Amino acid sequence: MKAMLPVYCRLLGYFVIAVALFLPFLMMMMGRVTDANLLFYKECSKLLMMVGALMILFALTKNESKETEQIRNKATRNAMFLTVLFIFLGMVYRVAKGDLLSVDTSSFLIFLLLNVLCLEFGIKKAAVDRLFKRNGR
Secondary structure, three states: OOEEEOOOOHHHHHHHHOOOOOOOHHHOOOOOOOOOOOHHHHHHHHHHHHHHHHHHHHHHHOOHHHHHHHHHHHHHOOOOOOHHHHHHHHHHHHHHHOOOOOOOHHHHHHHHHHHHHHHOOOOOOHHHHHHHHHHOO
């Protein structure tokens, strides 16, 4: 998967996720969140997190190479596996509990956040591997 956004979108994506995490709490402290609009703010926060995660995933890295593209592909594969595992365990839990009312609606957001975590881990791991290969010679 090739990166499509400029390098600064990576940092901007993290900023958007941070804003999405803290904005509902700030709005609640200011008295803007009520029972009538709670769902609206919740869904807006989830949408902002999705946009931030997509910005991180599709942003170029400083030293973009073919290896980074492969890391991005592996991160997506790992995130798919972890998301399916997470959803499956949630389904098993709801069946065991006998919960008929609750439904998981955050699957795509979970996938994107797991993808970002796998991507960051892969990029850092590749940087450490390169560092030790250079020093080991």
